[in-house]
Amino acid sequence: AQTVTQSQPEMSVQEAETVTLSCTYDTSENNYYLFWYKQPPSRQMILVIRQEAYKQQNATENRFSVNFQKAAKSFSLKISDSQLGDTAMYFCAFMKFYSGGYQKVTFGTGTKLQVIP
Amino acid sequence: DSGVTQTPKHLITATGQRVTLRCSPRSGDLSVYWYQQSLDQGLQFLIQYYNGEERAKGNILERFSAQQFPDLHSELNLSSLELGDSALYFCASSAGGSSTDTQYFGPGTRLTVL
Numbered sequence A: 001a002q003t004v005t006q007s008q009p010e011m012s013v014q015e016a017e018t019v020t021l022s023c024t025y026d027t028s029e030n031n032y033y034l035f036w037y038k039q040p041p042s043r044q045m046i047l048v049i050r051q052e053a054y055k056q057q058n059a060t061e062n063r064f065s066v067n068f069q070k071a072a073k074s075f076s077l078k079i080s081d082s083q084l085g086d087t088a089m090y091f092c093a094f095m096k097f098y099s100g101g102y103q104k105v106t107f108g109t110g111t112k113l114q115v116i117p
Numbered sequence B: 001d002s003g004v005t006q007t008p009k010h011l012i013t014a015t016g017q018r019v020t021l022r023c024s025p026r027s028g029d030l031s032v033y034w035y036q037q038s039l040d041q042g043l044q045f046l047i048q049y050y051n052g053e054e055r056a057k058g059n060i061l062e063r064f065s066a067q068q069f070p071d072l073h074s075e076l077n078l079s080s081l082e083l084g085d086s087a088l089y090f091c092a093s094s095a096g097g098s099s100t101d102t103q104y105f106g107p108g109t110r111l112t113v114l
Helices: none
Strands: A003-005 A010-014 A019-021 A024-026 A033-039 A046-052 A064-069 A074-079 A088-098 A102-107 A111-116 B005-007 B010-013 B019-024 B031-037 B043-050 B053-057 B064-068 B074-078 B087-094 B109-113
Touching (some): A003 A088, A003 A102, A010 A019, A024 A074, A033 A074, A074 A088, A102 B031, A102 B043, B010 B019, B019 B087, B019 B109, B043 B064, B043 B074
Parallel strands (some): B010 B109
Antiparallel strands (some): A003 A024, A019 A074, A033 A046, A033 A088, A088 A111, B005 B019, B043 B053, B064 B074, B087 B109
């Protein structure tokens, strides 16, 4: 079974600064996908970024980028130029796809990020 | 807006009652997933449907059931409700047939059991 660990329950960052959220996972699988989802106070789950395990290049989406270390089973999220709207709970997620359309997704417990003006 | 819709947004009911939560997936998506998020907890996978058929079960209680209809919308039925069932229930959808699929989440239904 896969496990996802987010060891930082809460973090804070000054507006315009950079912050990195940590995520580690445990799996015996070789092909899988990793995600970061954002959950602002509205509680909506919003996809931030996605990484395919077979790709060595780290995914980037505007101010969001990841540091994917497959051997270390680490998948951290870097937020550059933090904005007040980045205040949210961030969940790391591991996905394994099985034939027949079955996706098994395991979520971490989340990191609560507060951006300070 | 993810394109996934859920109704109702809020639901308040009493212990022992039965409720139905509804989800409409994004246009073209065949898979629907249900998750439960209790207060300050991560998401727990409940069940997945793919094109009308149950595909996978997670930590879903026997008091809970779901189905996906021919028009691909899905309903999650919760019966004999207990205080501990109070949570945010999310529906997500994905295209369903490819390993490149991503799950897109609806806004959730907040269930409060009094």
